Amino acid sequence: MSDRLPSNWADRIAAQARGELTPVEPRRAATVVLLRSRPEGTEAYLLRRRASMAFAGGAYAYPGGAVDPRDSVPEIGWAGPDAAAWGERLGVAPDEARAVVCAAVRETFEESGVLLAGPDASSVVADVSGEEWRTARAALEAHELSFGEFLAKRGLVLRSDLLGAWSRWITPAFEERRYDTWFFVATVPEGQRTAEVPGEADRVVWMTPTEAVAHHAAGEFFMLPPTITTLRELESFASPEAVLAAADERQVRPILAEATVREDGGFVITWPGHPGLTLQGGGPS
Numbered sequence: 001m002s003d004r005l006p007s008n009w010a011d012r013i014a015a016q017a018r019g020e021l022t023p024v025e026p027r028r029a030a031t032v033v034l035l036r037s038r039p040e041g042t043e044a045y046l047l048r049r050r051a052s053m054a055f056a057g058g059a060y061a062y063p064g065g066a067v068d069p070r071d072s073v074p075e076i077g078w079a080g081p082d083a084a085a086w087g088e089r090l091g092v093a094p095d096e097a098r099a100v101v102c103a104a105v106r107e108t109f110e111e112s113g114v115l116l117a118g119p120d121a122s123s124v125v126a127d128v129s130g131e132e133w134r135t136a137r138a139a140l141e142a143h144e145l146s147f148g149e150f151l152a153k154r155g156l157v158l159r160s161d162l163l164g165a166w167s168r169w170i171t172p173a174f175e176e177r178r179y180d181t182w183f184f185v186a187t188v189p190e191g192q193r194t195a196e197v198p199g200e201a202d203r204v205v206w207m208t209p210t211e212a213v214a215h216h217a218a219g220e221f222f223m224l225p226p227t228i229t230t231l232r233e234l235e236s237f238a239s240p241e242a243v244l245a246a247a248d249e250r251q252v253r254p255i256l257a258e259a260t261v262r263e264d265g266g267f268v269i270t271w272p273g274h275p276g277l278t279l280q281g282g283g284p285s
Contacts, residue, residue, distance in 0.1 A: 010284045012174040013259045013267045026170055026178035028096065030104035031064025033166070033185045033230060034114060034194070035240035041208045042240055044231065045112060045194060046221075047201035060205075060212070060221045062230075063111035064104070066179065070146040071106065072099035077151045079121035080161030089165050090182055090252060101160050104184050106147040110140050112204075113195025114188050116163065117156045124159060126191035134195070162186050164247025166233075169226040172257040172269065180254070183230060185247050187240040209234040225277045226255075 015021040034045040046060045072095050074083075081089070086097035109115045113133070118124040139145040151158060163184045171178040188194070194204065207215075209231040215221040216228050223231075237243045259269045265283030 005279065005281050008176075009174065010265075010267055010281055012176070013269075014261055014265075014284045016174045016259065017261045021174060023173040024176060024178045026180040028067040028100060028103070029065060029179040029181040030067065030100050030107060031062045031181055031183055032104050032108045032163070033062050033183065033234070034108065034112060034188055035185060035234075035243060036188045036206065037240055038206075041210075042234070042237060042243065043206045043208055044212065044234065045188075046205050046207070046212060047111065048203040048205075049200060050202050058222055059227070060216075060223050061227055062183075063108045063114075064181065065107040065111070067099045067103040068106070068143065068146070069099075070148065071102035072096070073146075073148055074098070075152075076102055076148040077117075077157035079118075079157040079159050086160065090168070091254075100182050101163065102147055102158060104163060104182070105158050105160075106140060108186070110137050111200065113137065114186075114192055116159050116186060116189065117151060118159055119155055120157065121159070121161075124162070124189040124192075125156065126189075128192060129195060137195075162189070164244045165252050166230065166247050166250060167226070168252050168254050170254050170256045172259060174259055181226070182252070183226065185234075185240075185243050187244065225257075225271060225274070229274060229277065 012021060036043050045062070047063065048060050049058060083094035083098040086101050087094040090097045090100060092100070105116045113128060115125050115128045136145065136150055140147060140150060163186050166183045166185050168182050170180045212221060212231050213228065213235065216223050234243060237246065255271060255273070257269050257271050259267055261267055267281050269279040271277045
């Protein structure tokens with residue numbers, strides 16, 4: 001992966017080591033690993049971000065994105081654990097937790113066409129593949145429509161109980177674009193299917209975590225550390241249900257990389273608790 005590292009990392013890491021870099025405040029974000037069961041095993045949904053994207057261009061990732069300020073409004077139709085329960089689970093205030101969970105469901109719908117919502121607390125919309133739903137997805141992505149407005153117009157409630165909190169990763173302090181991202185897992189509801197390739201991606205694939213890890217190891221799939229780590233963690237689970245059950249038992253603590261400058265001017269990036277993710281690069285330009 002070293003040949004895919006941003007060219008300015010060495011300069012920014014060196015500046016950070018000298019105390020000359022003020023870290024950018026990370027934006028709150030959420031991403032969802034969609035899962036489905038197939039005879040060959042549990043499969044995960046991955047999309048490849050367009051190379052032109054300012055952040056992680058060309059990388060395989062999960063549906064997700066930054067929190068919209070409107071995601072936190074308390075009027076959003078809601079079912080499942082409330083904002084206070086999610087706040088305790090995610091380690092933030094209730095209103096922040098509401099925004100993160102809403103962003104997770106909204107971004108999943110925008111980028112995959114899968115909607116974790118229904119008319120009540122015990123049901124889910126069965127089919128969201130029609131033109132009306134595509135138009136709504138486009139309006140949400142363009143910020144012309146809030147997710148609360150979208151749900152209210154259709155008499156739907158967000159099904160927060162369909163999400164399982166998995167992990168939390170914060171972009172390294174030396175990065176120019178930073179995100180404080182919660183990773184969730186969810187199963188595609190019965191009757192729904194993923195939609196066409198979304199605007200921010202140029203390819204989507206369904207494959208088992210083991211297959212995706214193999215593609216990454218072979219240099220065929222470029223993935224950021226949180227993406228590949230999550231896939232490796234999912235390899236041992238036999239079903240989406242087992243993944244969701246495991247999510248309930250996980251501790252969601254921030255994972256933040258540490259960067260040091262080598263004696264030769266190069267750098268080393270490590271993620272505490274994840275020794276297999278260590279990255280190294282050359283010195284400043």
